[in-house]
Amino acid sequence: MSNFFDWQEHIGSNEEKFYKTMLWQGEYVMLGMNCLEPGQVQKTHAHAGADKFYFVLEGCGLFTIGDEERKAEKGVLIIAPSNVLHGVKNVGGTRLSLLIAIAPGIK
Amino acid sequence: MSNFFDWQEHIGSNEEKFYKTMLWQGEYVMLGMNCLEPGQVQKTHAHAGADKFYFVLEGCGLFTIGDEERKAEKGVLIIAPSNVLHGVKNVGGTRLSLLIAIAPGIK
Numbered sequence: 001m002s003n004f005f006d007w008q009e010h011i012g013s014n015e016e017k018f019y020k021t022m023l024w025q026g027e028y029v030m031l032g033m034n035c036l037e038p039g040q041v042q043k044t045h046a047h048a049g050a051d052k053f054y055f056v057l058e059g060c061g062l063f064t065i066g067d068e069e070r071k072a073e074k075g076v077l078i079i080a081p082s083n084v085l086h087g088v089k090n091v092g093g094t095r096l097s098l099l100i101a102i103a104p105g106i107k
Numbered sequence: 108m109s110n111f112f113d114w115q116e117h118i119g120s121n122e123e124k125f126y127k128t129m130l131w132q133g134e135y136v137m138l139g140m141n142c143l144e145p146g147q148v149q150k151t152h153a154h155a156g157a158d159k160f161y162f163v164l165e166g167c168g169l170f171t172i173g174d175e176e177r178k179a180e181k182g183v184l185i186i187a188p189s190n191v192l193h194g195v196k197n198v199g200g201t202r203l204s205l206l207i208a209i210a211p212g213i214k
Contacts, residue, residue, distance in 0.1 A: 003172045003186040004179060026158040026188050029136065029210040051133040055162065055206065057182075065110045072111060075164075077206065079110040081133050099162065099184065103136040103210035 005031075007057050011097055013037055018090075030105025034098045036061070036090035044087035047102060052080040055099040060092030112138075114164050118204055120144055125197075137212025141205045143168070143197035151194035154209060159187040162206040167199030 005023050010033050012019040019035040034042065036059075044064055054063070060073045066084045071091065080086035090096035112130050117140050119126040126142040141149065143166075151171055161170070167180045173191045178198065187193035197203040 003175065003188075004170075004177055005184040005186075007182050007184065023184065024160075024186050026186070026210075028156075028158040028189065029160070029208070031160065031184065031186070049135075051135040051210075053131075053136070053138065053208075063111075068110065070111055075114055077112040077114065077130065077138065079112075079131050079133070079138070081110075082135065101136070101160075101208060101210075103133075103158075103208075 007033060007097065007099060011035055011095070013095070018042055025105050027104070029101055029103040031099070031101050034100055036088065036096040038090050038093055038095075041089045042087050044085045046083050046085045047080070048083055050102050050104055051082050052086065052100065052102045054078045054080070054088065057097040057099055059090060059094050059096030061088045061096045061098070062091045063088045114140060114204065114206060118142055118202070120202070125149055132212050134211070136208055136210040138206070138208050141207055143195070143203040145197050145200055145202075148196045149194050151192045153190050153192045154187070155190055157209050157211055158189050159193065159207065159209045161185045161187070161195065164204040164206055166197060166201050166203030168195045168203045168205070169198045170195045
């Protein structure tokens, strides 16, 4: 299994629901990508006992983290600490691609 | 403390040694940035009991992960699993900026 991943080779889309793919699962962290087409939503949810973050690779998302709602574009890291509600909507006109990590990964 | 970080606001340089800054420390993960000027090196080392990864934000690095040595540029995610030796040298002509995460963070 390689230790090198170019995110552009892991883009995908899913009409039914946003696209998810896992890149790597270790003992302490899971890495993946989420791709949301315009208007697609990841509903607000929380992870008990795991810190999560998103990193915006392309596009524009409206992120909810706890009580905070904020737009973020390419180059922004967004933290969802353990137990904090979080979600995102693609509010741009193009694909929203996110690198995501959950530590520890959900097994 | 904010949950949103634009990496371009956290760039730095250090002539003595490469530049390190922490962005966020949670219970399960630590996030930060490393910026290496041309020629600067992060010596090979390993983290016992922690998975680490780098994500290349700009520039070009020669990464060592275990027995593998490979160049990576913007948009590449590089995994250093727990206990695996890893390091990087800036082999480009411009700053090498890396988002890094260590899970769990080193306390």
